[in-house]
Amino acid sequence: MPNPSTLAKLPVGGRARVLSVGGDASLQQRLLEFGLIPGVEVKLVRLAPLGDPMEITLLGYNLSVRKADAALVSVEAL
Amino acid sequence: MSDASTSTRTDRHAVALIGNPNTGKSSLFTALTGTRQKVANYPGVTVEAKVGQTSYENTQLTIIDLPGTYSLAARSPDERVATDALLGRLDETPKPDGVIIVVDASSLDRNLYLATQVLEFGLPAVIALTMVDVAKSRGIAIDTAKLAQSVGVPVVEVNSPAGTGLDELKAVLHNALHHPGKVLKLEYPAEFARGVETLHARLMDLGVKLGYTPARPEAMRLVVEAAGPLMDECVSTGGKDFVDDFKRARELALGGQSAALIEAQARYGAIARWTREARTQEKREGATFSDRVDGVLTHKLWGTLIFAGLMAVIFLSIYSWAAPLMDGIEQAFAWLSTQVLALIPDDQKMLRSLVDKGIIGGVGGVLIFLPQILILFTFIAVLEDVGYMSRAAFLMDRLMSKFGLSGKSFIPLLGSFACNIPGMMGARVIEDRNTRLTTIFLAPFMSCSARLPVYTLMIAAFVPEGGWLPVGSAENPFYLINIQGLVLFAMYWVGVIFAIPTALVLKRGILKSKLTPFLMELPSYKWPRARNVAQVLWERGGSFVRRAGTIILAMAIIVWALGYFPHGDETEKKYDAEVETLSKNYTEAAVNFDPAKDKVSTLALIAQVNAAADERVAKIEQLPEEKREAPAAESKSKLEKDLAALHSRADFAQAEADFNQFKEFDEKKGVIEKARSGEHLRNSYLGRMGHAIEPAVAPLGWDWRIGVAAIASFPAREVVIGVMGTIFNLGDEEDETSDSLKDLLRNETGPDGRKLFGLATGLSVMVFFALCCQCGATLAVMRRETNSWRWPIASFLYMTGLAYVVTLLTYQVAHALGG
Numbered sequence: 024m025p026n027p028s029t030l031a032k033l034p035v036g037g038r039a040r041v042l043s044v045g046g047d048a049s050l051q052q053r054l055l056e057f058g059l060i061p062g063v064e065v066k067l068v069r070l071a072p073l074g075d076p077m078e079i080t081l082l083g084y085n086l087s088v089r090k091a092d093a094a095l096v097s098v099e100a101l
Numbered sequence: 102m103s104d105a106s107t108s109t110r111t112d113r114h115a116v117a118l119i120g121n122p123n124t125g126k127s128s129l130f131t132a133l134t135g136t137r138q139k140v141a142n143y144p145g146v147t148v149e150a151k152v153g154q155t156s157y158e159n160t161q162l163t164i165i166d167l168p169g170t171y172s173l174a175a176r177s178p179d180e181r182v183a184t185d186a187l188l189g190r191l192d193e194t195p196k197p198d199g200v201i202i203v204v205d206a207s208s209l210d211r212n213l214y215l216a217t218q219v220l221e222f223g224l225p226a227v228i229a230l231t232m233v234d235v236a237k238s239r240g241i242a243i244d245t246a247k248l249a250q251s252v253g254v255p256v257v258e259v260n261s262p263a264g265t266g267l268d269e270l271k272a273v274l275h276n277a278l279h280h281p282g283k284v285l286k287l288e289y290p291a292e293f294a295r296g297v298e299t300l301h302a303r304l305m306d307l308g309v310k311l312g313y314t315p316a317r318p319e320a321m322r323l324v325v326e327a328a329g330p331l332m333d334e335c336v337s338t339g340g341k342d343f344v345d346d347f348k349r350a351r352e353l354a355l356g357g358q359s360a361a362l363i364e365a366q367a368r369y370g371a372i373a374r375w376t377r378e379a380r381t382q383e384k385r386e387g388a389t390f391s392d393r394v395d396g397v398l399t400h401k402l403w404g405t406l407i408f409a410g411l412m413a414v415i416f417l418s419i420y421s422w423a424a425p426l427m428d429g430i431e432q433a434f435a436w437l438s439t440q441v442l443a444l445i446p447d448d449q450k451m452l453r454s455l456v457d458k459g460i461i462g463g464v465g466g467v468l469i470f471l472p473q474i475l476i477l478f479t480f481i482a483v484l485e486d487v488g489y490m491s492r493a494a495f496l497m498d499r500l501m502s503k504f505g506l507s508g509k510s511f512i513p514l515l516g517s518f519a520c521n522i523p524g525m526m527g528a529r530v531i532e533d534r535n536t537r538l539t540t541i542f543l544a545p546f547m548s549c550s551a552r553l554p555v556y557t558l559m560i561a562a563f564v565p566e567g568g569w570l571p572v573g574s575a576e577n578p579f580y581l582i583n584i585q586g587l588v589l590f591a592m593y594w595v596g597v598i599f600a601i602p603t604a605l606v607l608k609r610g611i612l613k614s615k616l617t618p619f620l621m622e623l624p625s626y627k628w629p630r631a632r633n634v635a636q637v638l639w640e641r642g643g644s645f646v647r648r649a650g651t652i653i654l655a656m657a658i659i660v661w662a663l664g665y666f667p668h669g670d671e672t673e674k675k676y677d678a679e680v681e682t683l684s685k686n687y688t689e690a691a692v693n694f695d696p697a698k699d700k701v702s703t704l705a706l707i708a709q710v711n712a713a714a715d716e717r718v719a720k721i722e723q724l725p726e727e728k729r730e731a732p733a734a735e736s737k738s739k740l741e742k743d744l745a746a747l748h749s750r751a752d753f754a755q756a757e758a759d760f761n762q763f764k765e766f767d768e769k770k771g772v773i774e775k776a777r778s779g780e781h782l783r784n785s786y787l788g789r790m791g792h793a794i795e796p797a798v799a800p801l802g803w804d805w806r807i808g809v810a811a812i813a814s815f816p817a818r819e820v821v822i823g824v825m826g827t828i829f830n831l832g833d834e835e836d837e838t839s840d841s842l843k844d845l846l847r848n849e850t851g852p853d854g855r856k857l858f859g860l861a862t863g864l865s866v867m868v869f870f871a872l873c874c875q876c877g878a879t880l881a882v883m884r885r886e887t888n889s890w891r892w893p894i895a896s897f898l899y900m901t902g903l904a905y906v907v908t909l910l911t912y913q914v915a916h917a918l919g920g
Binding site: 044048049050051052053054055056057058060061063068069071072073074075076078082083084085086087088089092 | 171172174176207208209210211214239241325326327328359360361362364365366369392395396399400401402404405491494495496498499500502508618619620621622623624625
């Protein structure tokens with residue numbers, strides 16, 4: 024099986040599948056609402072010039088997430 | 102209804118328009134309703150909805166454009182507005198009979214998430230599918246018939262800019278409104294569904310006491326979030342009994358699982374099934390146009406450079422492009438003032454003063470900023486429409502988060518450098534309440550353009566010219582690093598430097614927010630649409646004129662009254678007598694001549710010719726010294742020629758003598774009139790306040806006159822220049838670069854003959870205005886945006902206190918160093 028990791032550790036251009044989403048209830052809810060649900064495929068497009076936040080693609084759109092929040096999303100690299 | 106009996110063939114329906122942000126929802130709203138729209142402000146929240154009218158056959162449709170949202174989760178009062186509006190609980194907007202759900206075809210899944218929530222309310226619904234062209238460019242094709250079949254509501258493709266699909270949308274909507282809506286049934290785990298039912302039944306019991314009937318979707322929200330405004334209401338109404346029942350129902354529903362996950366999986370699960378059939382994705386190699394643009398605009402080097410360049414252009418254009426427009430507005434108000442004054446009899450002195458100095462002066466002083474606001478909003482609207490704004494927030498988030506803010510705070514704060522008011526209004530895009538309040542609180546720290554005249558005057562008066570790195574001729578060098586420029590630049594930083602610790606204190610203290618995630622969609626780039634931009638300008642410009650205009654008018658009248666009354670008769674008589682004595686030394690024709698009324702006599706013609714010559718001279722004096730000679734000679738010969746043309750008139754000699762008399766009389770009378778207004782001001786309530794506060798402002802290096810000017814500038818900062826002009830016995834029409842006020846400040850001497858003010862005073866006045874919140878309009882808008890007087894009052898007290906302390910230190914240090 025591919026190694027489980029977090030979204031924050033994905034290299035630029037890397038693809039992964041969401042396994043689970045952590046964080047407190049309200050943060051978890053927001054992440055889920057934006058489509059970061061188990062089974063969804065994400066791709067890290069780029070990092071902002073200052074290194075944070077990151078831009079990911081999922082479900083056909085682009086989303087900006089801070090690394091601290093992305094660390095709560097565990098993924099398996101594809 | 103009486104309406105129905107009088108016009109039996111007219112149906113009326115209200116329809117809510119709901120959708121994610123950046124989906125073309127506003128474009129659709131404008132395309133449907135045109136300019137027939139008004140803004141509904143919901144009390145208690147910063148959210149507003151627009152209401153517009155359209156019609157289909159004999160049906161009158163009222164469209165309620167709800168704010169863009171990703172979900173109906175009601176974590177805050179702002180987020181609850183959409184739910185309350187859908188349920189018709191808000192007085193400001195009618196109860197909707199149906200709903201149009203705007204769905205962006207290019208990111209169908211995320212957009213349908215909101216749709217699943219809305220469809221659970223069971224209102225008759227139509228899905229308006231937008232951005233189909235964007236989807237196509239990415240190889241996505243959507244079969245609307247299949248999508249409609251699987252979702253269970255009609256789906257209509259619309260393209261608002263092209264105007265296609267609008268008639269079909271209305272026809273389908275019209276049909277849907279005549280059938281009962283269906284509640285969408287999703288496949289939740291059985292226990293979850295049962296838990297929601299149990300809680301809903303419990304809420305219905307509570308409904309009598311709550312005063313409204315909670316809907317089933319609201320019960321689900323409580324099960325999922327166990328928090329929010331409805332929860333608070335239920336707990337305070339239902340007490341411990343309710344809390345116990347709620348806990349039991351929730352435990353039953355969740356069985357130890359994450360509620361948010363259950364909900365999201367049920368919704369996205371249904372969406373996956375719907376789209377499997379209805380959507381086909383053609384494999385495309387390579388990046389899309391939008392991706393390539395994004396690669397440059399968010400590039401480490403290029404992205405940062407473009408961003409910095411863009412900000413510089415916005416900044417500079419706010420100053421330079423606005424200048425001629427602002428001059429135009431100023432002239433328009435000056436013209437208006439003369440026109441109105443001509444209608445008021447001369448002996449109505451108080452009314453004349455109120456209209457001229459109070460109303461026209463006060464309102465004009467604010468409206469003059471309209472061009473800057475419109476320019477700023479043009480940039481904001483274009484960048485927003487293009488999709489760059491979210492990239493700016495993306496670029497700046499790291500930096501702003503260091504101060505406890507978010508990337509979304511950046512643009513409002515940048516805009517505040519032009520004017521704090523649009524800056525604060527721009528903070529509405531920040532979802533997190535505490536971050537939004539902090540951003541609003543920090544906005545007045547940014548040096549707005551109204552402070553520029555104060556800086557310009559003080560720098561011209563007290564900061565020496567010169568600098569380093571001279572270029573050009575030795576006699577007239579141009580310094581690359583110029584001391585006056587540096588001081589001006591420093592003033593802009595003073596606010597920023599104090600804003601940072603303020604932000605840190607606020608975000609760690611009373612406005613501490615849970616680490617709010619910076620989850621922001623980065624929409625694909627689009628061409629800006631003139632109609633959208635015009636719409637934003639119309640709304641924002643209008644609201645500035647209305648809101649700031651009404652409050653500023655009231656404040657301007659108050660300050661005018663304080664500065665005008667009691668307007669003692671003795672002072673009047675004393676100066677009337679002086680004018681009387683003076684006029685005895687001059688011919689009657691000279692004393693009675695009024696250039697504004699007499700335009701035809703020989704005297705008037707001579708005066709006009711001379712006035713024209715004076716105007717030319719003023720222009721020539723702005724030229725460099727070595728270039729003045731030729732035009733000066735030309736102007737002189739023109740004057741002689743113009744006068745010669747009048748020689749043939751029979752009364753020329755007499756009129757010329759009268760004119761010379763008039764000139765001298767007018768000048769001397771002007772001095773008396775200035776002294777008169779100066780004395781009235783000194784004796785006015787405002788003047789007395791000035792003397793009362795003198796002990797407080799003396800340590801700042803100010804005298805009572807500067808103190809009073811600072812107080813009087815409360816309605817708008819730049820008023821300080823006009824007030825100083827009046828107080829320093831000059832008449833209040835002085836422009837910030839007028840040599841006389843500058844020289845007067847510089848050369849003002851005390852009773853001991855020493856100069857009263859120096860560099861230290863100049864710096865102290867500038868620092869005070871950089872940090873204080875002396876702007877009635879800013880405070881009024883802050884009240885509106887935060888929905889409480891607490892924030893503007895706190896802002897005023899804090900900033901005035903801070904300004905005082907920092908100004909005191911500045912003056913004392915600068916003075917000790919010999920300034």
